[in-house]
Amino acid sequence: MPVPQLRRGLELVRPVRVDPSGEAGPTERQARGRGWRRSSRGLYVPAGVDGDLAQQRVLEAAAAVPEGYITGWATFAWSGARWFDGTDRAGQPVPVPIVVHENRRDAQPGYVITQERLALRHCRELDGVRGTDPTRSIAYEARYAPDLVGAVVALDMAMNTDLVSKVEVAAYAASLNGWTGIPLLREAIPYVVENSWSPMESEMRLLWEVELGVNWIACNHPVFDLAGNHVGTPDLLDLEAGVVGEYDGALHLAGKQRSRDLKREGDFRRLGLEYVTMVAGDRRDPSDFLQxxxxxxxxxxxxxGPRQWTITPPQWWTPTTTVEQRRALAADQRARYLRPRSA
Known part of the structure; x- marks a missing residue:
């Protein structure tokens, strides 16, 4: 019987083959019963294992193609990245992408095989699963994105992990010629920022940039009054006009969070900043939000009159708006300054 492995607080189970003794896996009779679920051809996990969990899906796909290397969103999901859950913008699951040197396998549900060139320098292993490094992985995800928004969101969320930087992705993209999706990747890179905190913030920023032509946008950048006091850190700040943009998801609709949001809006307005909020309905039809x-x-x-606000921090402030700045933080600083945020 396989023993669940605990990983980053999750109970994951590596698929096993049928074992006549029933010790290392189910017997043939057990495998046909309700107590086991077939994860892929010839491999099984206990029926109670959550097959919708992103990391479990990655583990099952990796076991099905042991000679391959997970890539794309799966690399980040396996690394524990928050926003890579293996679903598309509609919330539907997408297959685990796996790179192989030679494809001798029939297609199976749950994963997709690619035979793109793979240099050894881009290969690695993490907790028993082989995969491609973050730079190659996110380049794959962006190249196969459905559109520019999907590519930019994927890249933004990769920067959020600090596993890869914009400079690193740009250098890698410059080295690729003739690869599927490379024009889309190169188109997306100029829009990428290293300090977006959620996919919704990235979508909102792209509406400002692409639809309205707003070019000078600071993302999650602290705003100070002229005395050097930290007033707040808005999702977006139009530096040219002086407009704060916020995305309000379900977390912001009630209780203490709503009270804090209203107070912060008042603080920004007292500095002379205008304020606009995007909500979930605006994602389906953004015309009213744009207006x-x-x-x-x-x-x-x-x-x-002169502006009463600035984004230039006082000397005592520790900046964390770039990958390079966050990578330079000590462990205790990361814990203190980089608290998770929900949109």
Missing amino acids: RTQDARRRAQQKL
Whole structure:
């Protein structure tokens, strides 16, 4: 009987083959029963194992193709990255991508095989699963994204992990010629930022950039008053017009969080900043959000007098807006400064 392995607080089970003794796996009779689930051809896990969990899906796919290397979103999911759960924007599961040198396997549900070139320098192993390094993996994910938004969101969320930087991805993209999706990857890179905290924030920023042509946008950058006091850290800040953009998900709709949001909005407005909020419904049809943004920009640009805010931090402040800055933090600083945030 396979023993569950605990990994980062998750109970994962590596698939096993049928064992006539019933010690290392199910007997043939047990495998046909309700107590076991077939994870792929010839491999089984106990029926109670959650096959929808991203890391379990990765583990099952890796076991099915032991000669392969997981890549794309699966590399980040296996590394414990927050926003890589193996679903598309509609919440539907997508297959685990696996690179192989030679494909001698029939297709099976749950994973997709690619035979793209793979240099040894891009291979690694983490907790018993072979995969490609973060730079190659996120390049794959962006190259096969459905559109520009999907590519930028994937890249932004990879930067959020600090496993890869924009410079590293750009250098890798420059080395690729003739690969599937390389034009999309190269188109996406200029839009990438290293300090987006959620996919929704990235989508909101792209609406400002692509639809409205807003170019000077700070993402999750602390705002200070002229005395050097930290006023808040907005999702987006239009530096040219002086407009704060916030995405309000379900977490923001009630209770203490809603009270904190309203207080923060008041703090920003007292500095002369305008304010616009995007909600879930705006993702389906962003036209009203775009109009609200244009209205806010007009109001902001009509204000007279010197600005009462700045994004230049005081000397005592520890900046964390780039991958390089976050990688330089000590462990205790990371714990203190890089608390998770939900949108």
